[in-house]
Amino acid sequence: MFKVSINSSLLFLVLLIQSCSINDCDDPADEFNTTPYVLEIPSSLPPIEVPIDNPLTQEGVSLGRKLFYEPLLSADGTQSCASCHIQSTGFSDPSQYSTGIDGVQGDRNAMALINLMWSPSLNWDGSSSELEDQAFEPVTNPIEMHDTWLNVTDKLNTHAEYPDLFKAAFNIDEIDSNYVVRAIAQFERTLISGNSKWDKWIRGEVMFTDQEVRGWDLFNIDRTDFSAGADCFHCHGAPHFTDFIFHNNGLDNDESFSDLGLYETTGSDLDKAKFKTPTLRNIEVTGPYMHDGRFATLEEVIEHYNFGGHASSTVSPLMKNIGNGLLLSPEDKQALLAFLRSLTDEEFLNNPNFSNPN
Secondary structure (H helix, E strand, O other), X not given: OHHHHXXXXXXXXXXXXXXXXXXXXXXXXXXXXXXXXXXXXXXOOOOOOOOOOOOOEHHHHHHHHHHHOOHHHOOOOOOOHHHOOEHHHOOEOOOOOOEOOOOOEOOOOOOXXXXXXXXXXXXXXXXXXXXXXXXXXXXXXXXXXXXXXXHHHHHHHOOOOHHHHHHHHHOOOOOOHHHHHHHHHHHHHOOOOOOOHHHHHHOOOOOOOHHHHHHHHHHOOOOOOXXXXXXXXXXXXXXXXXXXXXXXXXXXXHHHOOOOEOHHHHOOHHHXXXXXXXXXXXXXXXXXXXXXXOEOOHHHHHHHHHXXXXXXXXXXXXXXXXXXXXXXOHHHHHHHHHHHHOOOOHHHHOOHHHOOOO
């Protein structure tokens, strides 16, 4: 009986070893695990799903935040994503045009990075559809960071910290550009603004002043022959305060088009001088305004729409008051301005989880 028992045990052990060899059994301690990142969506915003091919993890978001502020992504080690997307200005650039490492200026104002998870396209001309795709371009752009991805990944692979951080986030031993942009995109998806005074008012937490209520009403009313209205809601409706699409908002006539906008992406003549509607969230701090930063103040923006805009072959049909204007009174303009300022989210602008960790 004892002899049979030993032989049986040996046979079981041999079979177990063979089974592990065939199935590449690993020590459970070697399994790769990440910590899910719990994304908190304010109740004033609609629910959203994170892409399944790049789920948010604490390790990935933390790495992406570090990379967002990492000047090693530029050829001379002086600029990062955050150089043109500054937290205190809603992750926009307060300069009309951003200046790259070679001292060359671009020709568009850097867009604010706010609530990008909900946006089906990115950039003023819609040239990217995913945050991962968008993050590739600035690194190699000759008037921005002006580096190569091969050089950037070489710098990261030989860095004292990054190999371990990428291993923890993605279980990789060799850093490549695909994982760099995945990490940056994870961080950018956490840049959610939904705690402005307007959000708190909608949730019943605070009261609007009479002037802010008047501004909100004007924002949501069409101008008619019988009533004043600022007619903003068609393109800037709540809760995102953008429709995420593209319009020619009457900045120029055909002869003055200097930037063709969406046309550069689609090649359609119907898209000339159309640009993505920017969000009005944190609009008080994200100036200068329009794709080319031509307006320094919100007062100038309001005057443009109050004037009515310029006619052109592609001007939006929503610009219904060309030649007539909105005829807003000085008091109405101030009320509209008061409402726009209610969209400032101080928590977002000062959130330590979005700041430079380096």
